[in-house]
Amino acid sequence: MATERLVVVGGDAAGMSAASQARRLKGPQDLEIVAFERGRFTSYSACGIPYWVGGLVPERDDLIARTPEEHRARDIDLRTRTEVVELDLPGSRVRARDLDGGSESWTHYDKLVLATGARPVRPRLPGIGAHGVYGIQTLDDGQRLVDALERTRGRRAVVVGAGYIGVEMAEALVLRGYEVTVLHRGEQPMATLDPDMGGLVHTAMNRMGIRTVAGAEVTGILADDGRARAVATSAGEEYPADVVVLGIGVEPRTALARAAGLPLGPSGGILTDLSMRVRGHENVWAGGDCVEVLDLVAGRTRHIPLGTHANKHGQVIGSGVGGGYATFPGVVGTAVSKICDLEIARTGLRERDALEAGLRFVTATITSTNTAGYYPGAAEMTVKMLAERRTGRLLGVQIVGGAGSAKRVDIAAVALTAGMTVEQVVSLDLGYAPPFSPVWDPVMVAARKAVSAVRAAGV
């Protein structure tokens, strides 16, 4: 059998997981692997950047799971600082540009993996290109911010957006000694939660000295000599800033895919089948932050950029490319985070998601404790649960509270995947001991209340 060539576009989690898994299954005699990466780094934890910026993780390289050299040692022809600028699908080739030298060349492929990731949303605003304005998506982005923070003696930081990245970056900047203001559009920070639960995050942010401004519509970055000095909002206010961090989310980086005519979903991500093959393209796979994933609870695709999904996609793709078989069945929308000591988690549908999905539901919210109430250090844990009317099927869970709150959501993530009802959740055999849970786990307390709500709502 002749040697096939796999070309991978993008050298972070999905791309290099795919390459590594394919290499595990097929040796260099059977499969040549060429991987293109625009940046200087590969296989790093983008999710870890806020902890590095905040100083909790001492070294940038701590975030790198596998260096370019390590990949090359495993017979992967990895070309960093090389950007793929065109996909020629009919010709089975890609055109790549050496970002340092400027030269371009075409590379033929038998199999193609697209793992181009996501990029921070940068609204077209006056001043958005000023120095001192940072998006945080790649390790190169993070390096630019860290360099700037070390170079300048800033005092005030403005974070635009209060999602996961915004909240984590706000905490990191506080740890760096900055006065931090977070401007966000919604009623409450952390709009991945319902506002009632987001309110708990708001309180925790304020408690650690972060100023939050709700309903803030940023209209521009005010700059002096091309350097940001303040953020302006539609309310006519100006928030002075030595550094501005954009945490308003990311969007799939799919210009190449779009130009090549690949199918994109409603959120702009590439659409794949369950084996992560691009729909309608036998020899093209896509994974990571550039694809949409099936939301098993809502019954539709979504763009959910998360390292854990990207790694799984890579495994599945690498298996397929290597002649094996694996699938990625979809997600239930689990995400966890923290601000200071407050852990934040969600899975499944928020109220607005359930409405959008055409579901009728009841909600139940309870506050209990993360350990037995009498155990030293017991902290509050608030659980909100959504259940379908009539059937009682679990639809979503949000948890905010002390230690153990974040991963508590995994109970619900598994239950959602299994299609359990809230009544079944009440009967689960969950771990109990006083240092870890009250005798009724808070998730079960919420489920009990949800059972009552389902009954009370009738048909």
Added chain:
Amino acid sequence: MATERLVVVGGDAAGMSAASQARRLKGPQDLEIVAFERGRFTSYSACGIPYWVGGLVPERDDLIARTPEEHRARDIDLRTRTEVVELDLPGSRVRARDLDGGSESWTHYDKLVLATGARPVRPRLPGIGAHGVYGIQTLDDGQRLVDALERTRGRRAVVVGAGYIGVEMAEALVLRGYEVTVLHRGEQPMATLDPDMGGLVHTAMNRMGIRTVAGAEVTGILADDGRARAVATSAGEEYPADVVVLGIGVEPRTALARAAGLPLGPSGGILTDLSMRVRGHENVWAGGDCVEVLDLVAGRTRHIPLGTHANKHGQVIGSGVGGGYATFPGVVGTAVSKICDLEIARTGLRERDALEAGLRFVTATITSTNTAGYYPGAAEMTVKMLAERRTGRLLGVQIVGGAGSAKRVDIAAVALTAGMTVEQVVSLDLGYAPPFSPVWDPVMVAARKAVSAVRAAGV
């Protein structure tokens, strides 16, 4: 409708939960509730006793969820220090003895709840009745031990048995300043785990200064003037002890039920149906540590004394007694604990359980970290997984490691309940963020290895 009378035998978790839930559903006009309790306390956390003994929980009363007075205020005729000494099922009545006054009387019931709990196994050994030998099952037991510890200036403690209670009491006694020796029969402590995982517990116990003696068969307690001074083993050794704590497990307290001819299972616990009615007895329910529960993975009943089950039983019984409907479908065998900072968890079947159940299986053990490896304070987490051959069905998980290990087992508990395969576990959408998990949760890493093991084992 005439007033019915509910009689509850036993005033801790199951009994008083049943009484409280029944009272919620039916007022005193419809249902009179009489509850008998041998001890002085009601509705307390027996699982919390080691933390009180160790001084982490300052006050005994912190462990009491609801006092006798609080129950009485809710129209429950609670009689403490009153022991039921006979069940007359044909006559629908119970005979109770006032333990202080000594008088006895019969009480008629329409509905009967048996919640007589468990008692520490006390092997018939010479000297077992000596002063200074303690079983720890009830709050009265705990009070006796705490009184003794405060009264005497002991230095050396011997704990017999290295299950949950034994290990927790060993730590409590270390916190009290004792030199602690734990004598246990098996190869490793914590026989609720397979020995390879128990070895990790062994190391942690030794690290905190607890001496452990494996394969130790206790032959008697040596006493001076009726006061224990040492524990003797079949190896001819003597372990000096100012205090001896028995942690060799408990057995269902079912003398009453046995005398009344109620059906008992292979472990000596009362057998009930799914609504916690005693099999074949329309008006008699039983729950808590005196019953056997259905092990959904092994397909048989077991005696699993745990406060969390007892509370659920009480809810189910109270619903049934009160004219509602609820069931307790069974357990998967989840249990969590800790020694010092090491968290210990299991669910489903150990190797020996799977063999006993007639199952063929593969195992996979991995060591990862509880957070992203680069996150400060990352600690090891070891996960062992059992999967059925051919089908790949998840059979059991054991986890030992740093913070977050114990409740991690809930993922597997839910997956077991749902009958998932290890391949399905690999695809779960579990919470990921660097402070809480590596990008591949350790449970998924174990599942990936188990998938390979299932494939390698063939049919």
